[in-house]
Amino acid sequence: MDAAKDDLRCGLCGQVMGAEHEQNHEESGMSAGRRVEYVVVALRGAIAHCQVADDPSRTSKTGADLLAKQLGIDLPDLLGRRYTCWETPTEYGVIRNGFEPA
Numbered sequence: 001m002d003a004a005k006d007d008l009r010c011g012l013c014g015q016v017m018g019a020e021h022e023q024n025h026e027e028s029g030m031s032a033g034r035r036v037e038y039v040v041v042a043l044r045g046a047i048a049h050c051q052v053a054d055d056p057s058r059t060s061k062t063g064a065d066l067l068a069k070q071l072g073i074d075l076p077d078l079l080g081r082r083y084t085c086w087e088t089p090t091e092y093g094v095i096r097n098g099f100e101p102a
Contacts, residue, residue: 017091033088037102040067040081048078053102060096070099 008017042049052058082102
């Protein structure tokens with residue numbers, strides 16, 4: 001048995017990847033994605049640190065200038081800004097697109 005294969009985990013839920021895992025996502029509707037609200041909690045250099053608005057334990061980092069451009073705002077207005085984006089789970093993580101101010 002390949003130990004490296006056993007360690008593959010889903011980027012959305014953290015569970016071990018496998019046929020049963022994929023079936024659970026399909027049944028729950030997670031495979032289609034969902035809109036999630038974030039808040040920008042810190043700017044460190046060129047990186048924006050964000051948290052899911054209703055679950056601060058879920059965080060992400062992204063380029064601050066790109067996020068500001070996607071939201072149509074100036075970079076100095078980014079800190080504290082709430083926004084939503086569409087999250088789609090993939091085999092290796094989550095794709096985020098469709099950014100909109102909240």
